[in-house]
Amino acid sequence: MTNRTVCLLSTGSHRKQGVKKIKICAVVAPGSTDPVKRLSVNLDHVATLREQRHTPYPDLTRAADLARAGGADGITLHLRGDRRHIQESDLAALSGGLLPVTLEIACTPENMEILRKYKPFAVTFVPERPEELTTEGGMNLSVASAMLARLIPEIRSLGIRVCLFLEPDEKALRLAKDLGATMVEIHTGGYAEGRVSVEEILQAADAGDSMGLEINAGHGLTVENARRLGQGKIHEFSIGHSIICRSVMVGLEEAVREMKAAIQG
Ligand code: PXP
Numbered sequence: 001m002t003n004r005t006v007c008l009l010s011t012g013s014h015r016k017q018g019v020k021k022i023k024i025c026a027v028v029a030p031g032s033t034d035p036v037k038r039l040s041v042n043l044d045h046v047a048t049l050r051e052q053r054h055t056p057y058p059d060l061t062r063a064a065d066l067a068r069a070g071g072a073d074g075i076t077l078h079l080r081g082d083r084r085h086i087q088e089s090d091l092a093a094l095s096g097g098l099l100p101v102t103l104e105i106a107c108t109p110e111n112m113e114i115l116r117k118y119k120p121f122a123v124t125f126v127p128e129r130p131e132e133l134t135t136e137g138g139m140n141l142s143v144a145s146a147m148l149a150r151l152i153p154e155i156r157s158l159g160i161r162v163c164l165f166l167e168p169d170e171k172a173l174r175l176a177k178d179l180g181a182t183m184v185e186i187h188t189g190g191y192a193e194g195r196v197s198v199e200e201i202l203q204a205a206d207a208g209d210s211m212g213l214e215i216n217a218g219h220g221l222t223v224e225n226a227r228r229l230g231q232g233k234i235h236e237f238s239i240g241h242s243i244i245c246r247s248v249m250v251g252l253e254e255a256v257r258e259m260k261a262a263i264q265g
Helices: 044-053 060-069 088-095 109-118 141-157 170-178 198-210 223-227 241-262
Strands: 004-011 022-028 038-042 074-078 101-105 122-125 161-166 183-187 214-218 236-239
Touching (some): 044 241, 060 088, 088 101, 088 109, 122 141, 122 183, 183 198, 198 214, 236 241
Parallel strands (some): 101 122, 122 161
Antiparallel strands (some): 004 022
Protein backbone atom coordinates (compact mmCIF):
# COMPACT_ATOMS: atom_id res chain seq x y z
CA MET A 1 0.00 0.00 0.00
CA THR A 2 1.52 3.29 -1.01
CA ASN A 3 0.89 6.45 0.90
CA ARG A 4 0.39 9.82 -0.72
CA THR A 5 2.56 12.59 0.63
CA VAL A 6 0.91 15.98 0.81
CA CYS A 7 3.14 18.92 1.57
CA LEU A 8 1.04 21.16 3.71
CA LEU A 9 3.33 24.09 4.20
CA SER A 10 6.83 25.31 4.23
CA THR A 11 8.66 27.83 6.30
CA GLY A 12 12.04 28.84 7.55
CA SER A 13 13.16 27.88 11.02
CA HIS A 14 16.49 27.03 9.43
CA ARG A 15 17.29 30.56 8.35
CA LYS A 16 20.44 30.68 10.43
CA GLN A 17 21.83 27.73 8.48
CA GLY A 18 21.04 29.47 5.21
CA VAL A 19 18.24 27.02 4.36
CA LYS A 20 15.31 29.13 3.28
CA LYS A 21 12.49 26.64 3.50
CA ILE A 22 11.68 23.30 4.99
CA LYS A 23 8.68 21.29 3.99
CA ILE A 24 6.36 19.82 6.56
CA CYS A 25 4.67 16.89 4.92
CA ALA A 26 1.67 14.90 5.97
CA VAL A 27 1.22 11.38 4.69
CA VAL A 28 -2.31 10.52 3.61
CA ALA A 29 -3.30 6.88 3.31
CA PRO A 30 -5.10 6.02 0.05
CA GLY A 31 -8.84 6.60 0.29
CA SER A 32 -8.42 8.67 3.42
CA THR A 33 -8.56 12.41 3.89
CA ASP A 34 -7.02 12.24 7.33
CA PRO A 35 -3.35 13.07 7.38
CA VAL A 36 -0.99 10.91 9.37
CA LYS A 37 -0.53 12.63 12.72
CA ARG A 38 2.61 14.58 13.47
CA LEU A 39 4.31 14.39 16.84
CA SER A 40 6.18 17.34 18.29
CA VAL A 41 8.21 16.16 21.25
CA ASN A 42 8.39 18.55 24.18
CA LEU A 43 11.93 18.50 25.59
CA ASP A 44 11.26 20.70 28.63
CA HIS A 45 11.77 17.87 31.09
CA VAL A 46 15.14 16.94 29.65
CA ALA A 47 16.11 20.53 30.48
CA THR A 48 14.46 20.23 33.91
CA LEU A 49 16.89 17.43 34.83
CA ARG A 50 19.83 19.54 33.67
CA GLU A 51 18.67 22.68 35.47
CA GLN A 52 18.22 20.84 38.76
CA ARG A 53 22.01 20.59 39.08
CA HIS A 54 23.18 23.04 36.39
CA THR A 55 25.13 20.24 34.73
CA PRO A 56 26.06 20.34 31.02
CA TYR A 57 24.05 17.11 30.57
CA PRO A 58 21.62 15.88 29.41
CA ASP A 59 22.37 17.50 26.06
CA LEU A 60 19.20 18.82 24.44
CA THR A 61 20.62 18.72 20.93
CA ARG A 62 21.35 15.04 21.38
CA ALA A 63 17.86 14.55 22.83
CA ALA A 64 16.40 16.22 19.73
CA ASP A 65 18.46 13.90 17.50
CA LEU A 66 17.16 10.87 19.39
CA ALA A 67 13.59 12.15 19.16
CA ARG A 68 14.07 12.60 15.43
CA ALA A 69 15.46 9.07 15.13
CA GLY A 70 12.32 7.85 16.88
CA GLY A 71 10.12 9.62 14.31
CA ALA A 72 9.45 13.01 15.92
CA ASP A 73 8.28 15.58 13.41
CA GLY A 74 9.16 18.55 15.55
CA ILE A 75 10.43 19.77 18.89
CA THR A 76 8.47 21.84 21.37
CA LEU A 77 10.17 24.09 23.92
CA HIS A 78 8.39 26.10 26.60
CA LEU A 79 10.42 29.16 27.50
CA ARG A 80 9.01 30.16 30.88
CA GLY A 81 9.40 33.50 32.55
CA ASP A 82 11.28 31.84 35.43
CA ARG A 83 13.47 29.82 33.00
CA ARG A 84 12.99 26.74 35.16
CA HIS A 85 13.76 24.40 32.28
CA ILE A 86 14.40 25.68 28.74
CA GLN A 87 16.94 28.52 28.44
CA GLU A 88 17.36 30.94 25.57
CA SER A 89 20.59 29.11 24.71
CA ASP A 90 18.52 25.93 24.10
CA LEU A 91 16.30 27.83 21.74
CA ALA A 92 19.36 29.16 19.92
CA ALA A 93 20.93 25.67 19.69
CA LEU A 94 17.79 23.88 18.53
CA SER A 95 16.53 26.55 16.14
CA GLY A 96 19.22 25.62 13.64
CA GLY A 97 18.52 21.89 13.91
CA LEU A 98 16.79 19.47 11.58
CA LEU A 99 13.43 19.53 13.33
CA PRO A 100 11.07 22.52 13.29
CA VAL A 101 10.83 24.17 16.70
CA THR A 102 7.52 25.19 18.22
CA LEU A 103 8.07 27.70 20.97
CA GLU A 104 5.53 27.81 23.79
CA ILE A 105 5.56 31.16 25.47
CA ALA A 106 3.30 33.67 27.24
CA CYS A 107 1.82 36.36 25.04
CA THR A 108 3.59 39.53 26.21
CA PRO A 109 5.23 42.42 24.34
CA GLU A 110 8.57 41.48 26.01
CA ASN A 111 8.40 37.99 24.51
CA MET A 112 8.08 39.54 21.04
CA GLU A 113 11.83 40.23 21.31
CA ILE A 114 12.42 36.47 21.64
CA LEU A 115 10.28 35.78 18.58
CA ARG A 116 12.03 38.46 16.53
CA LYS A 117 15.43 37.12 17.53
CA TYR A 118 14.92 33.37 17.11
CA LYS A 119 12.06 33.19 14.60
CA PRO A 120 10.88 29.70 15.56
CA PHE A 121 8.88 27.64 13.11
CA ALA A 122 5.75 28.24 15.19
CA VAL A 123 4.75 29.90 18.41
CA THR A 124 2.09 28.54 20.72
CA PHE A 125 0.83 31.18 23.11
CA VAL A 126 0.00 29.78 26.52
CA PRO A 127 -1.22 31.33 29.75
CA GLU A 128 1.47 31.28 32.40
CA ARG A 129 1.38 31.62 36.18
CA PRO A 130 4.76 31.65 37.95
CA GLU A 131 3.53 29.31 40.74
CA GLU A 132 2.01 26.70 38.44
CA LEU A 133 3.63 23.27 38.10
CA THR A 134 2.70 23.14 34.44
CA THR A 135 0.33 25.00 32.10
CA GLU A 136 -3.05 24.80 33.79
CA GLY A 137 -5.49 25.55 31.00
CA GLY A 138 -6.18 27.23 27.71
CA MET A 139 -5.92 30.97 27.09
CA ASN A 140 -8.72 33.27 28.10
CA LEU A 141 -9.23 35.07 24.80
CA SER A 142 -11.56 37.65 26.23
CA VAL A 143 -8.57 38.89 28.25
CA ALA A 144 -5.85 38.31 25.65
CA SER A 145 -7.62 39.25 22.41
CA ALA A 146 -6.54 42.92 22.28
CA MET A 147 -2.89 41.96 22.74
CA LEU A 148 -3.16 39.09 20.23
CA ALA A 149 -4.85 41.28 17.63
CA ARG A 150 -1.92 43.68 17.96
CA LEU A 151 0.86 41.05 17.91
CA ILE A 152 -0.36 38.37 15.49
CA PRO A 153 0.10 40.41 12.27
CA GLU A 154 3.74 41.13 13.12
CA ILE A 155 4.41 37.51 14.09
CA ARG A 156 2.92 36.30 10.84
CA SER A 157 4.97 38.85 8.90
CA LEU A 158 8.09 37.30 10.49
CA GLY A 159 7.09 33.98 8.88
CA ILE A 160 6.19 32.41 12.23
CA ARG A 161 3.01 30.33 12.47
CA VAL A 162 0.73 31.34 15.30
CA CYS A 163 -1.00 28.77 17.46
CA LEU A 164 -3.20 29.49 20.48
CA PHE A 165 -3.56 27.02 23.34
CA LEU A 166 -7.29 26.75 24.02
CA GLU A 167 -9.86 24.73 25.87
CA PRO A 168 -11.98 22.43 23.64
CA ASP A 169 -14.57 25.17 23.16
CA GLU A 170 -15.97 26.03 19.74
CA LYS A 171 -16.48 29.71 20.59
CA ALA A 172 -12.85 30.08 21.58
CA LEU A 173 -11.74 28.38 18.35
CA ARG A 174 -13.87 30.78 16.30
CA LEU A 175 -12.39 33.76 18.12
CA ALA A 176 -8.88 32.41 17.50
CA LYS A 177 -9.65 32.17 13.80
CA ASP A 178 -11.05 35.71 13.77
CA LEU A 179 -7.89 36.95 15.48
CA GLY A 180 -5.77 35.56 12.64
CA ALA A 181 -4.38 32.38 14.22
CA THR A 182 -3.78 29.59 11.70
CA MET A 183 -3.48 26.87 14.32
CA VAL A 184 -4.90 26.07 17.70
CA GLU A 185 -3.72 23.57 20.25
CA ILE A 186 -6.57 21.98 22.13
CA HIS A 187 -5.80 21.58 25.83
CA THR A 188 -6.14 17.88 26.63
CA GLY A 189 -5.29 18.19 30.34
CA GLY A 190 -8.94 17.87 31.37
CA TYR A 191 -9.30 14.82 29.13
CA ALA A 192 -6.14 13.25 30.60
CA GLU A 193 -7.58 13.78 34.10
CA GLY A 194 -10.97 12.31 33.16
CA ARG A 195 -12.89 15.61 33.45
CA VAL A 196 -13.43 16.02 29.70
CA SER A 197 -14.64 13.25 27.40
CA VAL A 198 -12.81 12.05 24.32
CA GLU A 199 -15.90 13.10 22.31
CA GLU A 200 -15.58 16.70 23.49
CA ILE A 201 -11.99 16.84 22.27
CA LEU A 202 -12.82 15.20 18.95
CA GLN A 203 -15.86 17.44 18.38
CA ALA A 204 -13.82 20.56 19.06
CA ALA A 205 -11.13 19.29 16.67
CA ASP A 206 -13.78 18.68 14.01
CA ALA A 207 -15.27 22.14 14.48
CA GLY A 208 -11.87 23.84 14.31
CA ASP A 209 -10.89 21.82 11.26
CA SER A 210 -14.06 22.87 9.44
CA MET A 211 -13.21 26.51 10.26
CA GLY A 212 -9.95 25.96 8.36
CA LEU A 213 -7.79 25.89 11.46
CA GLU A 214 -4.96 23.44 11.80
CA ILE A 215 -5.58 21.48 14.98
CA ASN A 216 -2.94 20.46 17.48
CA ALA A 217 -3.56 18.87 20.85
CA GLY A 218 -1.52 18.38 23.95
CA HIS A 219 -1.02 18.21 27.67
CA GLY A 220 -1.06 15.15 29.88
CA LEU A 221 -1.11 12.73 26.95
CA THR A 222 0.21 9.20 27.36
CA VAL A 223 0.41 6.28 24.94
CA GLU A 224 -2.93 5.04 26.30
CA ASN A 225 -4.99 8.23 26.19
CA ALA A 226 -3.39 9.61 22.98
CA ARG A 227 -4.39 6.49 21.05
CA ARG A 228 -8.09 7.34 21.50
CA LEU A 229 -7.54 10.76 19.92
CA GLY A 230 -5.89 9.27 16.87
CA GLN A 231 -9.10 9.02 14.83
CA GLY A 232 -9.86 12.73 15.12
CA LYS A 233 -9.01 15.75 12.98
CA ILE A 234 -5.92 16.47 15.03
CA HIS A 235 -2.91 17.20 12.88
CA GLU A 236 -0.20 17.40 15.51
CA PHE A 237 0.28 16.19 19.06
CA SER A 238 2.56 18.00 21.47
CA ILE A 239 3.72 15.52 24.09
CA GLY A 240 6.53 15.69 26.62
CA HIS A 241 6.25 14.46 30.18
CA SER A 242 5.07 10.90 29.52
CA ILE A 243 7.66 10.38 26.77
CA ILE A 244 10.53 11.58 28.96
CA CYS A 245 9.26 9.42 31.86
CA ARG A 246 8.99 6.41 29.60
CA SER A 247 12.50 6.99 28.29
CA VAL A 248 13.79 6.47 31.86
CA MET A 249 12.13 3.07 31.89
CA VAL A 250 13.40 2.00 28.50
CA GLY A 251 16.89 3.47 29.00
CA LEU A 252 17.76 2.87 32.67
CA GLU A 253 19.03 -0.66 32.21
CA GLU A 254 21.54 0.41 29.57
CA ALA A 255 22.67 3.42 31.63
CA VAL A 256 23.36 1.18 34.63
CA ARG A 257 25.22 -1.31 32.44
CA GLU A 258 27.47 1.49 31.13
CA MET A 259 28.23 2.71 34.67
CA LYS A 260 28.87 -0.80 35.99
CA ALA A 261 31.39 -1.33 33.18
CA ALA A 262 33.02 2.06 33.86
CA ILE A 263 33.68 1.41 37.57
CA GLN A 264 35.45 -1.86 36.87
CA GLY A 265 38.53 0.28 36.11
N1 PXP B 1 1.15 21.71 25.18
C1 PXP B 1 1.29 22.78 26.00
C2 PXP B 1 0.69 24.07 25.58
C3 PXP B 1 2.02 22.69 27.19
O1 PXP B 1 2.17 23.78 27.98
C4 PXP B 1 2.62 21.46 27.52
C5 PXP B 1 3.45 21.36 28.76
O2 PXP B 1 4.57 22.21 28.64
C6 PXP B 1 2.44 20.38 26.64
C7 PXP B 1 1.69 20.53 25.50
C8 PXP B 1 3.06 19.04 26.90
O3 PXP B 1 2.41 18.47 27.99
P1 PXP B 1 2.97 17.14 28.63
O4 PXP B 1 4.36 17.45 29.10
O5 PXP B 1 2.00 16.85 29.74
O6 PXP B 1 2.98 16.10 27.56
